[in-house]
Amino acid sequence: MPPVDEHAYPPPVDEETVALRIPGPPPRRAERTRRTDGTGYTTGTGGTAAYGTDGARPEPPAATGGRAERRKASRKRHGRRDGANTPSEGSGAPQGRDAPQAPLSRVEARRRARERKASPAVVASRGIGEVFITCGVLMLLFVTYQLWWTNVRAQAQAGQEASDLQKDWADGKRNPGAFEPGQGFALLHIPKLDVVVPVAEGIDSKKVLDRGMVGHYAEGALKTAMPNDKKGNFGVAGHRNTHGEPFRYINRLERGDPIVVETQDTYFVYKMESILPVTPPSNVSVLEPVPKGSGFTGPGRYITLTTCTPEFTSKYRMIVWGKMDEERPRSKGKPDALVR
Structure with missing residues (x-):
């Protein structure tokens, strides 16, 4: 065993007696040569750090030498090598996606801008989609107008015409005779369908039918008789859908159901006899006297x-x-078909 260096291993201090003691033998397999692992701590032969006799790990030795040695030792203590300032884990420096990106070159910036720009096919598809959406909205508005708004407006106009007609009858302003085109002269009642609608002269769409009224065939080759004629066929036309649709459900009428035409001085009561479900518009023979x-x-x-x-x-x-079936003066009151 080599001789013990008393200066390398000073005796421990006895805190109770403050007595001196002869130092014991050095730790087994200890190395006299000081070796560091990069952190400045002394390690033993097995690569483990050497501790003092009190079990505490000694502080790393202070750097010695000149300024350059001290700087090198400081960089090693902070985990830096060769002067590179590498951010360590757990430090406050941003890493990964949060780290500041290097500015792009002009070519790279243009390339990325082209990638973000939509292709002509994408632009065209978007334009076509917008056109389809616009057309769909317009069609929806048109259907709403045709199926709902035209009925609301036509029923209001027909109701006003019926009210004016009855007021004129009460005032004696509507005497029997010829009527101007579009002028209301009677009321048509279909009790089974709960229909009460003015009858106007002519079948013009804008002046008569689209205003929710029923039009009398009274012109040219389609001229038909009036209700007060002793013989003839009183022919009228009306919308089945939209614009008040007064004739929408006439297909539900059955033989014997009353149809009443009310004028200023008379009720003309008809009984339903027959129906022709389908015929071409050119079949005007249905309006003949027989x-x-x-x-x-x-x-x-x-x-x-x-x-x-x-x-x-x-x-x-x-x-x-x-x-x-019956011709009843107004002076005798309403016919049975209108009395509920």
């Missing part, structure tokens, strides 16, 4: 209701016929 297809065999006092079919189209016509 209408063909009605089942009537000779002259009489008839009424003919005409409207479009199927619903929401004007491809064909539906025809309903009735025969005069």
Whole structure:
């Protein structure tokens, strides 16, 4: 065993007696040569740090030498090498995505800008999509206008016309005679369908039918009789859908159901006789004094209701016929068909 260096291993201080003691032998397998692991701590032969006799790990030795040695030792203590300021884990320096990015070159910036810009195909598809959406909205508005708003407006106009007509009757302003086109002269009642609608002269769409009224065939080759005529066919037309749709449900009428035409001084009561579900618009024979297809065999006092079919189209016509059953003066009160 080599001799013990008393200066390398000073004796421990006895805190109780403050007595001197002969130092014991050095730790087994200890190395006299000081070796550091980069942190400045002394390690043993197995690479473990050497501790003092009191079990505490000694502080790393202070750097010796000149200024350059001290700087080098300081960099090692802070985990830096070769003067590079590398951020250590747990430090406050941003890392990864949060780290500041280097400025892009002009070529790279242009390339990324082109990637962000939409291609012509994408722009075209967006434009087509917007056109389709706009068309869909317009179609929805048009359908709403046709199926809802035209009914609201036409029913209001027809109601006002009926009110004015009844007021004129009460004031004696509507005497029997010729009527101007578009002028209301009667009220049509269909009790089973809860329909009360003004009857105006002519079948003009804007002046009569689109205002929610029923139009009397009174012009040219389609001229028909008036209710007060002793013989003939009183023909009228009305919308089945939209614009008040007064004839929407005339297909529900059955034989014997009353149809009443009210004028200033008389109630004309007809009984439904027959129906022609479908016929071409060119079949004007249904309006003849003795209408063909009605089942009537000779002259009489008839009424003919005409409207479009199927619903929401004007491809064909539906025809309903009735025969005069009663002519009742207003002075005798309402007919039984209108008394509920």
